Amino acid sequence: MILWHLPPLYDATLYSEALHITEHLTFIAAGVVLYWPMLQATSAYARWQMSPGIKLLYLLVATLPQDAVALALIFSRVPFYEYYTHTPRLVASLTPLVDQTLAGAILMVIGKATIVIAALAVFFRWFSSDSREEEAVVATRL
DSSP: OTGGGSHHHHHHHHHOHHHHHHHHHHHHHHHHHHHGGGOHHHHTTSSSOOOHHHHHHHHHHHHHHHHHHHHHHHHOSSOSOHHHHSSOOSSTTOOHHHHHHHHHHHHHHHHHHHHHHHHHHHHHHHHHHHHHHHHHHHHHHO
């Protein structure tokens, strides 16, 4: 995430379709690698499994690279990407700096939303398994 958003690489992807496709393929591959241990179906065959608490911590830490990029885009006072400084604007008042700030905000919100959905799934699965275990203990005592 951070590497592809460095200005020289990012600008290069806008001038090369092959590099742009490579960038997006690496984003997809990184997403698969990120979520692989989180998925019940894939982690069930792993040598070790993360506990639900560790999965939640893992998801929190996983947001850091994306947050770094988003915060840099949001709080920068100069446009990072040369390409966007001279492209035609659909909305005249949308300057390159405002566009970059909006991009950072969208990256932050959408990125957090996906992580929150995954974290909620882990949390509720964890909570419901604890409830089932308690019910089983109570049932055996009766």
